Amino acid sequence: MAKPSDGKDEVVGPEVSDRLGYEFRELLATSLALSSERNISKLLDLVLRKARELTGADAGSVYVIEAADADGNGQPDNLAFGDPDARGPQALGTAGRRRAMTPIAGVQSRQARLHFMLSQNDSMHVDFKKFVLPVDHTSVVGHAVLSARPINIEDVGQAAGYSRRFDETTGYRARSMLTVPMLSAEGDVIGVIQLINKKRRFSQILATAEDFEDGVISFDEHDKEMALALASQAGVSLENAILYDEIRRLFESFVEASVTAIESRDPTTSGHSRRVATLAVALAESVNALDSGPLASVHFSPDELRQLEYAGVLHDFGKVGVKEQVLVKAKKLYDWQLEAIRLRLAYARKSIEAETLQWQLHMLKQGAAKPDHAFEQQ
Structure with a gap:
């Protein structure tokens, strides 16, 4: 001093x-x-x-x-x-x-x-x-x-x-x-x-x-x-x-809770988000290891790799806002939805048949109202 x-x-x-x-x-x-x-x-x-x-x-x-x-x-x-x-x-x-x-x-x-x-x-x-x-x-x-x-x-x-x-x-x-x-x-x-x-x-x-x-x-x-x-x-x-470390851990806890929420909404795809993140980071690390080729100049920093991992595990976060009945269905359509489509097609078919019959009836009525010489002139 x-x-x-x-x-x-x-x-x-x-x-x-x-x-x-x-x-x-x-x-x-x-x-x-x-x-x-x-x-x-x-x-x-x-x-x-x-x-x-x-x-x-x-x-x-x-x-x-x-x-x-x-x-x-x-x-x-x-x-x-x-x-x-x-x-x-x-x-x-x-x-x-x-x-x-x-x-x-x-x-x-x-x-x-x-x-x-x-x-x-x-x-x-x-x-x-x-x-x-x-x-x-x-x-x-x-x-x-x-x-x-x-x-x-x-x-x-x-x-x-x-x-x-x-x-x-x-x-x-x-x-x-x-x-x-x-x-x-x-x-x-x-x-x-x-x-x-x-x-x-x-x-x-x-x-x-x-x-x-x-x-x-x-x-x-x-x-x-x-x-x-x-x-x-x-x-x-x-x-x-x-x-800073506590903030990072708090965010990681949020990410983990989000992944858990996503998987609980759609159990059939459980583990999908983590696999996407693992593969995405592995691909980026493989790019970092390249010393030749068109990607040799591309490099992902540790922060960018972490951001990529976060993006991978959260890419399905939109599922949280999707109705459960849409997420958990086994096929593209429920049976009642498919039946509704069939009924609509049947209704359309019957409607067209009815319109055709009406047109035929109308034409028959017009033909019965004319005298025979009118047809001969035509």
Whole structure:
């Protein structure tokens, strides 16, 4: 954070100036990227990667706060973190059964869980499984959420209550740690960024005990300010992405309800709308895979593929307004309709016969009224 000027010109060395310029450009580019990203997984991955680059952290992880289930479990299996690129009847079919990510205001331990979203580590590949943590003071991330303040630990191994189980299991030693909360536009904590092991050289790989001892340093005040600046942008972008994801899920629920309504009106064609959507998307994806021919220049974006899928499942939506007796008939016409047509034809036939007989009778009457010599003259 900039100090108030005392009226004297401050001399900044070229190396510091270049570093500040780089950080400013990175923050600006990251801000622009975050403002347009709607995929939550990609957004969080970008946030963590940039936070590590700007602070020189070797590893890091991201946690997101979610409201607990009705039974208080907050199990990750019940969570659905939005992937706007996911398509197919299965994706739409589960829209009504998935619970969207729901940030909550005024975090309390009984109302929320911390959901582990992703991790990054330049020195070691660790395959983490997603898990949840209670929002309480038993963990560093939980404490950061409840205090809504950054936590900077120089050596977590010396911190009281720190468990070395992870270090012993993976062989990766966590020394310095910086944990910063992500805040929404209203100032509520909706997530946490945790950075681990700031390195003297960002390109260094931490492989041996000497590397961890000599190559890892503490996060300084400038690192904390950079992480807070990025976390502030990330919090607002994450909140917007969550709201966008909830709107998308709401629309998918409407689409699913519409398909159910269509199929309930016409059970004989059940599954037709989904098959049309599946085939339409498959054809479009096949076009995307072409590298030659007249369609090689045609490409469908993920949004266009999703629109095509929606159009496929809703193409028979007009059936909702058609009378049920028209939809469920086995043939083109009901028996009584066919009988009505036959009766009309019979009536027309009888009418023509009657008119013909009347004309014949009229002609006979005219002929009987004339004398015989009149016919002879004709």
